[in-house]
Amino acid sequence: MEAHSLIKDAGLKLTPRRRAMIAHFSLSSGPLAPVELHERLKAEFPRCGLPGVYRNLEALADCGVLFRVAGFGRERRYALCSQPHHEEHHHHHIICISCGRVGQVEECLYQEGMMIDGFRLVGHLVQLRGVCAPCAVKESEGSG
Amino acid sequence: MEAHSLIKDAGLKLTPRRRAMIAHFSLSSGPLAPVELHERLKAEFPRCGLPGVYRNLEALADCGVLFRVAGFGRERRYALCSQPHHEEHHHHHIICISCGRVGQVEECLYQEGMMIDGFRLVGHLVQLRGVCAPCAVKESEGSG
DNA sequence: AACCTAAACAGAAAAAGTTTCTATTTAAGA
DNA sequence: TCTTAAATAGAAACTTTTTCTGTTTAGGTT
Numbered sequence: 001m002e003a004h005s006l007i008k009d010a011g012l013k014l015t016p017r018r019r020a021m022i023a024h025f026s027l028s029s030g031p032l033a034p035v036e037l038h039e040r041l042k043a044e045f046p047r048c049g050l051p052g053v054y055r056n057l058e059a060l061a062d063c064g065v066l067f068r069v070a071g072f073g074r075e076r077r078y079a080l081c082s083q084p085h086h087e088e089h090h091h092h093h094i095i096c097i098s099c100g101r102v103g104q105v106e107e108c109l110y111q112e113g114m115m116i117d118g119f120r121l122v123g124h125l126v127q128l129r130g131v132c133a134p135c136a137v138k139e140s141e142g143s144g
Numbered sequence: 145m146e147a148h149s150l151i152k153d154a155g156l157k158l159t160p161r162r163r164a165m166i167a168h169f170s171l172s173s174g175p176l177a178p179v180e181l182h183e184r185l186k187a188e189f190p191r192c193g194l195p196g197v198y199r200n201l202e203a204l205a206d207c208g209v210l211f212r213v214a215g216f217g218r219e220r221r222y223a224l225c226s227q228p229h230h231e232e233h234h235h236h237h238i239i240c241i242s243c244g245r246v247g248q249v250e251e252c253l254y255q256e257g258m259m260i261d262g263f264r265l266v267g268h269l270v271q272l273r274g275v276c277a278p279c280a281v282k283e284s285e286g287s288g
Numbered sequence: 289a290a291c292c293t294a295a296a297c298a299g300a301a302a303a304a305g306t307t308t309c310t311a312t313t314t315a316a317g318a
Numbered sequence: 319t320c321t322t323a324a325a326t327a328g329a330a331a332c333t334t335t336t337t338c339t340g341t342t343t344a345g346g347t348t
Contacts, residue, residue, distance in 0.1 A: 013315050013324060034305085052326060054306065059325095070214055071269035074335090076305085094263045103261040109253035110272065117247040119238045119274030125215035126270050128254065130263030157295060157344050178334085193298060198335065200296085218306090220334085290348085297342065304335075313326065318319100 003065045003080075010063035020044055021056055022065065022080070030100025031069040031077035067093060071127040094128035098135035147209045147224075154207035164188055165200055166209065166224070174244025175213040175221035211237060215271040238272035242279040 003022050007014050024040050025032065032040075038053045057078050060066040069077040079095065082102045092105040105128065114121045131139065147166050151158050168184050169176065176184075182197045201222050204210040213221040223239065226246045236249040249272065258265045275283065 011324090015315070015325065017326080047327065049327060049329095050305085051307075051328080055325080074220065076218065094260055094265070096263065097266060103263050105261050110270070116238055116272065116274060117249050118277045119240060119247050119272070120280060121238070121272060121274045122241060123215075123273040124270065125272075126254070126268065128260060128263070128265060128269075129267040130260060130265045133262045136264060155295090159296065159344070161296080191298065193300095194334085195299080195336075196297065203296095292347075293343105293345100295342105295344080298340095300338085302335105302337075305333085307330100307332070309328100309330080311327090313324105314322105315324080316322095318321080 006063050006065050007060070012059055012063060017041070017045060017048065017052070018056055018060065021053075021060065025066065025078070025080045028100065031079040031095065033075055033077050037078075069093070069095065069127065070125060071129070092126045092128060094130045096132040096135055097129050098131055098139075101132045101135075103130070103132065147204075150207050150209050151204070156203055156207060161185070161189060161192065161196070162200055162204065165197075165204065169210065169222070169224045172244065175223040175239065177219055177221050181222075213237070213239065213271065214269060215273070236270045236272060238274045240276040240279055241273050242275055242283075245276045245279075247274075247276065 004014055007018065012018075020041060021037065024037060034050060034053050034057060037057070038048070038050050041048050041053065057066065061068055061078060064081060066078040067081050069079050079093070079100075079102050081093075082104050090108070092108055094103040094105055095101070096103075105126075108124070108126060110116075110121060110124045110126065112121055112123070148158055151162065156162075164185060165181065168181060178194060178197050178201060181201070182192070182194050185192050185197065201210065205212055205222060208225060210222040211225050213223050223237070223244075223246050225237075226248050234252070236252055238247040238249055239245070240247075249270075252268070252270060254260075254265060254268045254270065256265055256267070
C-alpha cells in the first residue's frame with residue numbers, strides 16, 4: 001500500500017493506530033475532523049486520546065498520506081490523498097459534495113508568475129468542491 | 145465612505161468602535177487576527193474585550209466590509225474588502241506578501257460547471273498571494 | 289431636544305479546540 | 319534477542335471562541 005511506504009520513507013513507524021486511521025479515512029465518505037476520527041477510533045482503541053489523534057494526523061499530513069482540507073469554515077479536517085506523492089509536489093484536491101470522494105488536480109489554473117489584477121502571483125490556496133462522475137450519474141438517474 | 149453605508153444598509157449601527165476597527169484595518173499593512181486588532185483597540189478603548197472584537201469582526205464580515213482571509217494556517221484573519229459590494233458578490237482577493245495590500249479578483253479562473261478531473265465544479269475557495277505593482281518596483285530598485 | 293427601541297456593549301464564564309509535558313511502551317532495524 | 323528512536327497515554331495547561339446577562343448607546347421618531 002502506497003501510504004505505508006510513505007510513512008516508512010519519512011522515518012516514521014507504521015503502528016496499529018496509524019493503520020486504523022488510514023483505514024477509517026478509506027471508509028469515510030468525506031474529510032474527517034480530529035474529534036470525528038477520535039470517535040471512530042475509540043471502539044478499537046479505548047485508551048486513545050485526542051492528543052494522540054492530533055499528533056498522528058499531523059504526522060500523516062506531513063508525510064503526504066493525508067492533506068489538510070480548507071474551506072470548511074474554521075473546522076480542521078483531513079482527507080486521504082488519492083495519489084500520494086513523495087516529493088513536496090504541488091497539487092490541489094477536489095472533493096465530491098455528495099460522496100466525499102477526493103480527486104487530485106495536478107494542473108492548477110493558477111500558476112506562479114501570472115499577473116492578476118496587477119499583482120504577480122507567488123502563492124495560492126485552492127480548495128475545490130464538485131460532483132464526481134458516479135454521483136452525477138446517480139443524480140441524473142434520480143431526477144430523470 | 146463606502147463601508148459606512150454597507151453597515152447602515154445591513155441595519156447595523158455605526159459605532160465608535162466599528163469606525164475605529166475600520167480605521168485600524170485601513171492603516172494596517174496586511175490582514176489582522178482578532179487578538180492583534182484587540183491589542184490596537186485597547187489604547188483607545190481600554191474597556192474593550194476580545195468577545196466584542198469577535199462580534200464586530202463577524203458583523204463587519206457579514207455585511208461585506210471585511211472578508212475572512214484563508215491560507216494563514218489555522219489563524220483567523222480579516223482584511224478590508226478593497227471594493228465592497230452590497231450584493232453577495234462572488235469574488236476573491238489577492239494579498240501582497242510584502243505590504244499587505246488587497247486586490248480584488250472579479251474574474252476567477254475557476255467557474256462553476258467546469259469539468260475538473262472528472263468532477264463538475266460546484267464551489268471553490270481561492271486565496272491568492274502575490275506582489276503588488278508598487279512592491280515589485282521597490283524590489284527591482286533594491287536589487288538593481 | 290427628549291424619547292424610544294433595537295442593537296451594541298462589558299465582563300464573566302463556559303466551552304471547545306489544541307498543544308505541551310513526562311513517563312511508559314512499542315515498532316522495527318541490527 | 320537487543321537496542322533505540324519513535325509512539326503512546328494521560329494529565330495539564332493554554333488559546334481561541336462562544337454564550338450569557340445586564341447595562342449602555344446609536345439613531346430614528348415624536
